[in-house]
Amino acid sequence: MMEKIKKLILDTVAEAVIEEKQKLTVTVEPKKLHLLVQTLRDNKTHSFDYLVNLTGVDRGEELGVDYLLCSSADLSKEVVLKTGTSDRENPLLYSITDLFETAHFNEREVFALLGIRFINNPDMRKFFLNADWVGYPLRKDYDPNPELNPVSIESKDMVDIAPRILETSDGKLVEEFVNIFEDDDYIINIGPQHPSTHGVMHFRTSLDGEIVKKIDVHSGYIHRGIEKLSESLTYPQILHFTDRLDYLSANINRHALCMCVEKAIDIEVPERAQYIRVIMDELTRIDSHLLAWSAMTHDLGATTAFIYGMREREIILDIFDKTCGGRLIINQNVIGGVMFDIYADFQKDVKAFIPYMRKKLIEYDRFFSHNVIALGRTQGVGFMSKDEAISYAVTGPAGRASDWSCDIRKHIPYSLYNQVEFKEILRKEGDAYARYLNRLDEIEESLHIIEQLIDNIPQGDFCAKTKAIIKLPEGEYYERVEAAKGEFGVFIESRGDKFPYRLKFRSPSMALVSAMPLICQGEKIADLIGIGGSMDYVIPDIDR
Amino acid sequence: MILNYSQPLEISNLTSWFDQYLRSNLSEFWTLLIEFVLVGIFLLAAYAVIALILIYAERKITAFFQARLGPNRVGKWGLLQSVADMIKILLKEIIRINRSDRFLFFAAPFFMIVASMLTFGAIPFGKGLQAIDFNIGVLYVTAVSSLGIIGVLLAGWSSNNKYSMIGAMRSGAQFISYELSSGFALMTIVVLAGTMQFSQMIEGQRFCWNIFNGHISSIIAFVIYLISGHAETNRGPFDLPEAESELTAGYHTEYSGLQFGFYYLAEYLNMFIIASIATTVFLGGYLPIQIQGWDAFNGIMGYIPSYVWFFSKTGFLIFLSLWVRWSFPRLRIDQLLNLEWKYLLPINLVNLLLMVILVLTGLTLKNLFGIL
Numbered sequence: 001m002m003e004k005i006k007k008l009i010l011d012t013v014a015e016a017v018i019e020e021k022q023k024l025t026v027t028v029e030p031k032k033l034h035l036l037v038q039t040l041r042d043n044k045t046h047s048f049d050y051l052v053n054l055t056g057v058d059r060g061e062e063l064g065v066d067y068l069l070c071s072s073a074d075l076s077k078e079v080v081l082k083t084g085t086s087d088r089e090n091p092l093l094y095s096i097t098d099l100f101e102t103a104h105f106n107e108r109e110v111f112a113l114l115g116i117r118f119i120n121n122p123d124m125r126k127f128f129l130n131a132d133w134v135g136y137p138l139r140k141d142y143d144p145n146p147e148l149n150p151v152s153i154e155s156k157d158m159v160d161i162a163p164r165i166l167e168t169s170d171g172k173l174v175e176e177f178v179n180i181f182e183d184d185d186y187i188i189n190i191g192p193q194h195p196s197t198h199g200v201m202h203f204r205t206s207l208d209g210e211i212v213k214k215i216d217v218h219s220g221y222i223h224r225g226i227e228k229l230s231e232s233l234t235y236p237q238i239l240h241f242t243d244r245l246d247y248l249s250a251n252i253n254r255h256a257l258c259m260c261v262e263k264a265i266d267i268e269v270p271e272r273a274q275y276i277r278v279i280m281d282e283l284t285r286i287d288s289h290l291l292a293w294s295a296m297t298h299d300l301g302a303t304t305a306f307i308y309g310m311r312e313r314e315i316i317l318d319i320f321d322k323t324c325g326g327r328l329i330i331n332q333n334v335i336g337g338v339m340f341d342i343y344a345d346f347q348k349d350v351k352a353f354i355p356y357m358r359k360k361l362i363e364y365d366r367f368f369s370h371n372v373i374a375l376g377r378t379q380g381v382g383f384m385s386k387d388e389a390i391s392y393a394v395t396g397p398a399g400r401a402s403d404w405s406c407d408i409r410k411h412i413p414y415s416l417y418n419q420v421e422f423k424e425i426l427r428k429e430g431d432a433y434a435r436y437l438n439r440l441d442e443i444e445e446s447l448h449i450i451e452q453l454i455d456n457i458p459q460g461d462f463c464a465k466t467k468a469i470i471k472l473p474e475g476e477y478y479e480r481v482e483a484a485k486g487e488f489g490v491f492i493e494s495r496g497d498k499f500p501y502r503l504k505f506r507s508p509s510m511a512l513v514s515a516m517p518l519i520c521q522g523e524k525i526a527d528l529i530g531i532g533g534s535m536d537y538v539i540p541d542i543d544r
Numbered sequence: 545m546i547l548n549y550s551q552p553l554e555i556s557n558l559t560s561w562f563d564q565y566l567r568s569n570l571s572e573f574w575t576l577l578i579e580f581v582l583v584g585i586f587l588l589a590a591y592a593v594i595a596l597i598l599i600y601a602e603r604k605i606t607a608f609f610q611a612r613l614g615p616n617r618v619g620k621w622g623l624l625q626s627v628a629d630m631i632k633i634l635l636k637e638i639i640r641i642n643r644s645d646r647f648l649f650f651a652a653p654f655f656m657i658v659a660s661m662l663t664f665g666a667i668p669f670g671k672g673l674q675a676i677d678f679n680i681g682v683l684y685v686t687a688v689s690s691l692g693i694i695g696v697l698l699a700g701w702s703s704n705n706k707y708s709m710i711g712a713m714r715s716g717a718q719f720i721s722y723e724l725s726s727g728f729a730l731m732t733i734v735v736l737a738g739t740m741q742f743s744q745m746i747e748g749q750r751f752c753w754n755i756f757n758g759h760i761s762s763i764i765a766f767v768i769y770l771i772s773g774h775a776e777t778n779r780g781p782f783d784l785p786e787a788e789s790e791l792t793a794g795y796h797t798e799y800s801g802l803q804f805g806f807y808y809l810a811e812y813l814n815m816f817i818i819a820s821i822a823t824t825v826f827l828g829g830y831l832p833i834q835i836q837g838w839d840a841f842n843g844i845m846g847y848i849p850s851y852v853w854f855f856s857k858t859g860f861l862i863f864l865s866l867w868v869r870w871s872f873p874r875l876r877i878d879q880l881l882n883l884e885w886k887y888l889l890p891i892n893l894v895n896l897l898l899m900v901i902l903v904l905t906g907l908t909l910k911n912l913f914g915i916l
Contacts, residue, residue: 186706188706188707188710194792195792207710210710210714210877210878297873300873300874301780301781301783301872301873301874302871302872302873302874303610303780303870304606304609304610304870304871305873307610307611307612308610308611311611367871368873371872371873373781373872373873373874373875373879374873376875376876376879377873377874377875377876377879524876524877524878525710526784526874526876526877527876
């Protein structure tokens with residue numbers, strides 16, 4: 001199969017350089033990239049139609065972009081494409097937004113952080129940063145002097161004009177500006193300070209009466225530059241950042257980074273640590289889904305349901321608290337295992353929680369899932385087809401509600417997930433109600449996984465011995481896990497140092513938000529909020 | 545006919561004694577002047593006190609719905625919490641909004657509060673505890689309570705805020721729609737009772753409340769009145785004008801301090817007013833539970849003062865409204881209007897016709913069983 005793909009690549013672009021690293025890596029020149037991606041996406045037998053990750057890298061001699069593509073039918077079939085340009089003054093690459101919608105925000109992010117502009121991207125504004133930001137933070141020669149970018153207390157008007165570069169049919173490049181909205185649009189700002197955007201998210205929304213005409217997403221209000229900070233921190237130090245991405249999947253994110261480093265330096269994680277990790281991961285997932293359920297009911301106006309969800313979540317937080325002292329951000333995973341062993345009554349507490357949670361799931365169903373108003377507000381609202389989910393890279397419960405089997409735990413089983421039995425919940429409806437039900441069903445599946453593990457935790461070490469200073473051998477490392485909101489990925493490019501050369505987190509929430517303008521168009525403004533609740537994004541995960 | 549019980553706890557004893565005392569000492573003009581002023585003061589005080597009690601009750605009841613404790617720090621069981629909140633709201637700064645229409649912005653809350661205060665005068669709180677007994681009481685209450693919408697529309701228009709504007713527009717659509725339903729529901733009962741005067745309506749329900757008298761038709765009207773009344777008070781699941789999750793606070797987003805307090809008060813009082821009209825029209829108002837022929841039972845019930853009956857019936861209806869509010873998610877604007885125009889209004893029209901037939905053919909319970 002690998003040979004066939006190689007042949008296909010070489011048939012399309014003869015001068016492509018193919019290397020077999022952790023993943024099959026293909027380097028092509030910018031002009032050929034679009035053609036290669038299109039061929040890989042559209043071929044019948046090995047279709048690479050899911051863009052997992054788009055990472056901009058300052059390789060020193062050139063500014064480049066890495067694309068991780070995989071097949072939507074089998075997520076373990078992966079190929080990495082690389083391209084780059086040595087022009088640091090006016091770097092230009094070709095956009096693949098027409099092939100993958102998810103590339104749009106990612107390319108804008110790369111422009112903001114590395115200054116690479118993408119030809120044919122319809123809206124080449126900086127994502128995360130203001131248009132007037134001086135310098136490109138992820139470049140190695142970035143000047144972090146605060147005087148260059150002083151904190152402004154002036155109020156600035158929003159400018160709804162987007163620059164873009166188009167290539168005409170005769171190969172010329174044309175720079176032009178387009179208006180995002182029409183002149184007489186009634187625009188309201190939903191966010192950045194708004195009760196229902198689940199964080200500091202800003203949707204500029206144009207309305208026709210109550211109907212949403214268009215949404216323009218602004219993000220970056222709480223961007224912390226975690227990827228940049230990581231480049232000057234050691235791996236054990238970086239671990240703490242992962243918890244602060246999607247704080248609801250804190251433990252799962254950290255698991256991903258730990259695994260990435262462990263695989264790179266060949267550490268065997270003790271069996272006991274694996275069990276603790278997976279149990280904690282699943283508890284985290286339940287915690288996240290409970291909060292998602294609560295927040296969605298609250299978005300639809302049911303405050304009481306919101307508090308019921310919080311009540312159950314409290315028990316999980318108490319278990320976390322007793323295990324390691326943390327409640328939201330639990331700092332449990334470390335490289336080689338876990339930081340703390342479980343406490344004496346851990347199994348008893350978790351086993352008491354399982355039947356309690358099952359009882360409460362029935363209560364949720366009776367209280368909210370079949371309520372006439374709730375059905376009216378969620379059924380048939382915010383429809384997303386399977387093709388759209390793949391194109392926008394919407395994974396997790398939301399992707400599975402559109403009938404896309406995208407559970408990394410099934411496709412690329414990591415840790416103990418090949419030893420436990422659980423169902424991947426798929427629904428065909430693709431609406432807000434399907435996403436809602438998927439979460440409740442996944443709570444049940446997570447309980448089932450915990451049930452299988454909780455009695456069998458083996459004795460032994462809970463953490464492997466590691467060197468005092470962890471250095472990753474030169475190379476590129478990817479790790480993908482199933483976080484509560486979708487696929488979470490870690491990409492580390494190491495040059496053999498104790499710091500990563502480039503570290504990138506694939507954020508599931510960014511994909512969820514990128515689909516919002518599509519699925520909210522033509523819906524009522526009240527549904528915009530409800531759909532947001534059903535997508536369940538977390539902003540710090542986007543503003544890394 | 546109407547049994548006269550000794551009712552030592554009735555406030556009307558006190559008021560009529562006071563009235564006679566004044567009349568024996570002063571001229572008619574001064575008597576009336578003093579009484580008018582006193583009635584005004586009492587109504588205003590009652591207005592504030594009822595609102596405080598309602599706010600406390602709602603917070604406590606919701607807390608128990610939601611597995612919480614509710615206010616429990618200020619005073620015993622948090623009893624003084626709403627008083628503390630009132631003092632806080634009185635002391636808060638009133639923020640002036642740039643580029644808002646200053647005059648309308650300040651006028652808007654008054655429409656709201658005046659509308660709900662005007663209804664207060666016509667509500668019979670107990671035997672003899674009614675400021676004015678209009679012969680068209682039902683019409684008056686319906687007319688005056690719908691003035692409040694002007695306040696909402698003005699607030700939305702003058703705030704120079706798009707959220708407020710959307711909230712006000714929603715409110716307008718909602719209020720006008722549901723006003724129809726509640727009006728028709730009341731009209732159904734007017735057909736049954738044959739009067740629009742609250743006092744006569746209540747006396748007619750001595751042994752058979754209107755909700756039982758008109759059986760099917762009355763019950764339909766009662767349910768519709770509760771739904772549409774609930775919608776008129778802008779409380780969940782019909783709280784779209786405020787719709788916290790999408791419009792932050794809807795039409796009163798820009799209000800602060802006492803002006804916000806006016807909206808807040810009016811919201812709670814409207815809930816009370818709707819419940820008390822429902823009590824008066826459907827549930828026999830301040831009358832105790834009486835069963836024809838059971839004189840001893842009637843006597844015992846009669847010892848409980850009328851205002852206690854009134855407030856407990858009203859309280860029950862308010863509890864229902866809280867229960868609904870805190871259980872259901874919010875409707876969407878198109879669903880809300882569908883509910884009114886496609887379901888409630890047609891049902892109402894048919895129901896009105898049905899009631900007319902019931903009354904004309906003598907199929908009401910009173911006629912069937914010869915109840916007085």
